[in-house]
Amino acid sequence: MFRSPNTVAYVERFIHTLQQESLDYFVAFGEQHVNHLVPEMLVHYHTKRPHQSKNNELLDVRDGKKRAKKSKDAEPSPMSGVGCRQRLGGLLRHYYRKAA
Secondary structure (H helix, E strand, O other): OOOOHEEEEEHHHHHHEEEEEEEHHHOOOOOOHHHHHHHHHHHHHOOOOEHHHOEOOOOOOOOOOOOOOOOOOOOOHHHHHEEEEEHHHHHHEEEEEEOO
């Protein structure tokens, strides 16, 4: 069994986030329903959700691409160039810039 004094704190924080951001909004109708909700949240948490402790970087960068650093002089992009991907019926949203 893996033992580390800090592991419990990270696991408790993740479970709290999982509950607050997704499970509080659903009434789970059995184990299969929970088995659908949790993996959807996991994918969102690791691949789409920025984390402040990592300088707002993603935990899992699947394409090997890092986010471009924002320059202070950058112009805001027009809203027509912004797309949205949704998970769990729109509960979890990820906004991105469309390719030019």
